[in-house]
Amino acid sequence: MDWDAVLLSRIQFAFTIGFHIIFPAFTIGLASFLAVLEGAWLRTRREAFKTLYLFWVKIFALSFGMGVVSGVVMSYQFGTNWSVFSAHVGSVIGPLMGYEVLTAFFLEASFLGVMLFGWRRVGPGLHFAATTIVAVGTLISAFWILAANSWMQTPQGFAVGPDGRLIATDYMQVIFNPSFPTRFAHMVLAAYLTTAMVVAAACAYQLLKGKKTPENRIALRMAVAMMALVTPLQVIVGHESGAVALEHQPAKIAAMEGWWKTQASQPTILFAAPDRKAEKNHFELAVPGAGSLIFGVGPEEELPGLDQFRPEDRPPVFIVFWAFRVMVGLGLIMLGLGLWGGALWAMGRLDAARLYHRALVAAGPSGFIAVLAGWIAAETGRQPYVVYGVMRTADAVSPIAAGQVATSLLVFMVVYAVVFSAGALYILRLIARGPEPEEQAPPPPTEMPGTPLSAGVGPAAERP
Amino acid sequence: MTLDLPTAWAFLLALAVFLYVALDGFDLGVGILFPFARGARERDQMVAAIAPVWDGNETWLVLGGGGLLAAFPLAYSVIMPAFYLPVGVMLTALIFRGVAFEFRHHGRGRGKKFWTAAFFGGSLTAALAQGAILGGFIQGVEVADGAFAGGQFDWASPFTLLVMASLAIGYALLGATWLVFKLEGPLLARARLWSRRLAVAAAGAMACVSVATLAVDPIVTARWGVSLNRVDWGQFLRVAPLPLAAAACAVAIVVRAPTARGPLPYALAVGLFAAGYGGLAVSLWPYIVPFALTPHQAAAADNALALLLAGAVVLLPLILSYTAYSYWLFRAKVNPDGADH
Numbered sequence: 001m002d003w004d005a006v007l008l009s010r011i012q013f014a015f016t017i018g019f020h021i022i023f024p025a026f027t028i029g030l031a032s033f034l035a036v037l038e039g040a041w042l043r044t045r046r047e048a049f050k051t052l053y054l055f056w057v058k059i060f061a062l063s064f065g066m067g068v069v070s071g072v073v074m075s076y077q078f079g080t081n082w083s084v085f086s087a088h089v090g091s092v093i094g095p096l097m098g099y100e101v102l103t104a105f106f107l108e109a110s111f112l113g114v115m116l117f118g119w120r121r122v123g124p125g126l127h128f129a130a131t132t133i134v135a136v137g138t139l140i141s142a143f144w145i146l147a148a149n150s151w152m153q154t155p156q157g158f159a160v161g162p163d164g165r166l167i168a169t170d171y172m173q174v175i176f177n178p179s180f181p182t183r184f185a186h187m188v189l190a191a192y193l194t195t196a197m198v199v200a201a202a203c204a205y206q207l208l209k210g211k212k213t214p215e216n217r218i219a220l221r222m223a224v225a226m227m228a229l230v231t232p233l234q235v236i237v238g239h240e241s242g243a244v245a246l247e248h249q250p251a252k253i254a255a256m257e258g259w260w261k262t263q264a265s266q267p268t269i270l271f272a273a274p275d276r277k278a279e280k281n282h283f284e285l286a287v288p289g290a291g292s293l294i295f296g297v298g299p300e301e302e303l304p305g306l307d308q309f310r311p312e313d314r315p316p317v318f319i320v321f322w323a324f325r326v327m328v329g330l331g332l333i334m335l336g337l338g339l340w341g342g343a344l345w346a347m348g349r350l351d352a353a354r355l356y357h358r359a360l361v362a363a364g365p366s367g368f369i370a371v372l373a374g375w376i377a378a379e380t381g382r383q384p385y386v387v388y389g390v391m392r393t394a395d396a397v398s399p400i401a402a403g404q405v406a407t408s409l410l411v412f413m414v415v416y417a418v419v420f421s422a423g424a425l426y427i428l429r430l431i432a433r434g435p436e437p438e439e440q441a442p443p444p445p446t447e448m449p450g451t452p453l454s455a456g457v458g459p460a461a462e463r464p
Numbered sequence: 465m466t467l468d469l470p471t472a473w474a475f476l477l478a479l480a481v482f483l484y485v486a487l488d489g490f491d492l493g494v495g496i497l498f499p500f501a502r503g504a505r506e507r508d509q510m511v512a513a514i515a516p517v518w519d520g521n522e523t524w525l526v527l528g529g530g531g532l533l534a535a536f537p538l539a540y541s542v543i544m545p546a547f548y549l550p551v552g553v554m555l556t557a558l559i560f561r562g563v564a565f566e567f568r569h570h571g572r573g574r575g576k577k578f579w580t581a582a583f584f585g586g587s588l589t590a591a592l593a594q595g596a597i598l599g600g601f602i603q604g605v606e607v608a609d610g611a612f613a614g615g616q617f618d619w620a621s622p623f624t625l626l627v628m629a630s631l632a633i634g635y636a637l638l639g640a641t642w643l644v645f646k647l648e649g650p651l652l653a654r655a656r657l658w659s660r661r662l663a664v665a666a667a668g669a670m671a672c673v674s675v676a677t678l679a680v681d682p683i684v685t686a687r688w689g690v691s692l693n694r695v696d697w698g699q700f701l702r703v704a705p706l707p708l709a710a711a712a713c714a715v716a717i718v719v720r721a722p723t724a725r726g727p728l729p730y731a732l733a734v735g736l737f738a739a740g741y742g743g744l745a746v747s748l749w750p751y752i753v754p755f756a757l758t759p760h761q762a763a764a765a766d767n768a769l770a771l772l773l774a775g776a777v778v779l780l781p782l783i784l785s786y787t788a789y790s791y792w793l794f795r796a797k798v799n800p801d802g803a804d805h
Binding site: 061062065066068069070071072073075076078079080081083084086087088089090091092094095097098099100101102103105106107109110111112113114116117118121122161165167168171398399400401404408411412415419422423426429430 | 515516517519520522523525526527529530531532533534535537538540541542543544545547548549551552555556558559560562563565566567570571575579610611612613616764765767768771772775776779780783786787789790793794
């Protein structure tokens with residue numbers, strides 16, 4: 001393997017976007033959760049909803065901040081490291097990113113200020129509106145970025161200009177490309193599930209500590225309901241997304257499934273060590289015919305294997321194969337936890353089931369890991385192309401020296417390690433403390449010892 | 465008359481960059497002034513003056529990057545690799561500065577000290593890195609076959625050092641005048657003093673940069689009508705209002721700051737920046753990548769520009785109005801207890 005600017009830039013992009021995606025995945029779900037909590041508080045005036053809101057908004061502020069700063073990096077990295085890609089497809093997907101900034105980023109940033117610091121400054125209705133706007137903003141942002149990324153997976157609606165650069169012929173086709181609807185739905189549901197897993201783990205941890213407060217019991221039920229309802233839906237959407245990929249990106253599906261041979265009645269492989277050089281799987285444990293069955297094709301119809309593609313056109317199989325299995329495995333665990341929780345709830349034993357609570361705490365990070373694994377499978381499965389079938393990753397890189405990229409990669413690793421550890425520490429500290437009955441709105445910032453944890457600035461006059 | 469899309473977008477992006485400088489400039493400036501605060505209470509008061517709005521301000525930088533990619537992909541793909549190192553430094557500095565807003569309040573003991581230092585260090589480093597990009601940009605970028613063709617340290621020069629220092633001083637001035645607008649108590653008096661000193665320093669730095677810029681390229685010399693051996697008075701008088709306006713702004717800050725408590729010094733500081741920005745436009749127009757690419761050469765396809773323009777025409781006024789609403793909502797002065805009233 002050659003440690004050139006291409007490989008180093010790929011590692012840097014994977015590293016920085018992998019770090020970044022954790023935060024949107026969490027804040028998309030958390031923003032909607034907060035909007036529901038505040039709406040429920042305004043409707044019922046139950047203190048528990050308000051307490052929950054004021055508790056989780058502090059965690060939201062921390063995560064959103066980390067999402068913003070790691071996101072700014074992304075908007076420049078297309079140019080610093082992938083300038084040929086930018087120059088060639090800028091006319092096609094550039095406007096999508098432009099619209100993301102214009103329709104989502106400003107909205108989120110401005111109303112986040114109101115959400116965090118306006119609790120005692122604006123009326124409850126307006127504050128709720130601000131929370132809702134931020135939640136909608138996160139979804140709009142996901143819409144545009146998933147549209148751009150999906151276009152790179154299943155490009156359409158473009159022509160190649162005389163200078164070799166791509167020109168959009170129909171932006172509706174660019175945005176609503178074949179893989180976009182299912183991938184967008186898949187990501188939003190994943191974000192909701194990620195948040196549900198964290199909220200459930202936080203509540204379960206408090207219940208295990210003996211804090212059977214209304215806050216912990218309510219939030220646990222909200223999270224379990226989300227899990228129970230959304231995981232089955234996610235299985236269906238994920239399957240649909242796979243069906244689209246089978247049609248448009250068969251090499252990716254072959255790599256995910258570990259299919260080397262084109263044949264009828266493809267298996268579902270449970271365990272294997274795919275070997276790219278030998279073009280086969282070692283230690284394979286498979287259910288014969290199950291693969292074709294899952295994709296709904298008859299026993300006679302052939303499904304493409306990697307032998308359909310020249311070796312240099314195949315994605316790295318081992319990574320894609322295993323990332324996919326990690327994602328699906330965690331999804332099945334979430335499905336199980338949702339059903340288990342639903343059953344306990346129906347039997348009225350949700351608050352006392354210590355074994356279940358322990359399982360929830362252990363599964364707290366499962367959403368993050370599943371999201372990362374899913375993105376690794378999707379993006380690595382697109383290789384060796386940056387725009388599937390149109391432009392190779394190796395042709396997309398900037399004319400920069402490898403040493404430069406190695407340096408920046410090292411710096412990003414150190415910086416992200418520091419920032420991520422600190423952020424994770426502060427979030428975990430808050431979760432360990434749990435919501436308190438007299439949870440305060442983000443108070444004025446202070447470095448004075450002994451004051452409660454605060455998320456920032458607040459005006460003096462208390463809102464009743 | 466048909467609308468010239470690349471030119472329209474060049475103006476819009478120039479506006480976005482200027483809004484970034486005027487708005488995030490005061491956030492970064494407050495960070496640069498952090499070491500001059502006396503104790504934790506004053507630092508909290510300074511952060512309180514920018515905390516509700518900084519995120520929106522930084523978004524103009526994202527629009528600058530995303531907009532450049534969308535409207536001028538060729539310029540984007542030349543500028544970013546050319547300034548690989550300073551862009552990377554700026555981004556990491558902005559990471560530290562950005563998370564420090566929250567982390568300062570969650571850290572205990574050493575953690576708190578670290579993030580307080582990171583807020584200052586991140587702000588100053590981001591300003592210096594932006595100065596390096598600006599300096600290298602004014603010097604010009606080497607382009608061959610529509611791609612960056614220079615070396616990784618082309619931007620580094622004594623001229624760039626001068627621009628780096630000047631931009632940091634300029635941001636500190638924006639920060640100090642913003643504090644005059646937003647603060648009360650003992651810190652207000654000191655912010656007034658800072659504003660006066662920094663106005664003098666910024667005007668001096670800007671004069672130095674202006675003179676040095678004349679030596680960058682013959683195009684610039686011709687625009688200003690000033691060279692070592694000859695002054696073309698006719699040409700110079702046409703552009704002279706810009707340096708005069710800058711000088712007037714600086715003098716007005718020095719005169720008015722001692723008694724000011726409103727937005728006037730900040731507005732004058734923005735005026736100073738606007739004059740400098742106008743001067744740059746005079747020097748560099750019509751290049752979007754100095755002395756190599758014009759907006760027309762670097763522009764995206766017309767349908768991309770048209771689609772974006774349609775969105776911008778509707779959305780930018782909307783963005784500006786809710787941004788204004790957010791500033792209005794947090795218009796109150798911040799007193800020494802960190803609370804505003």
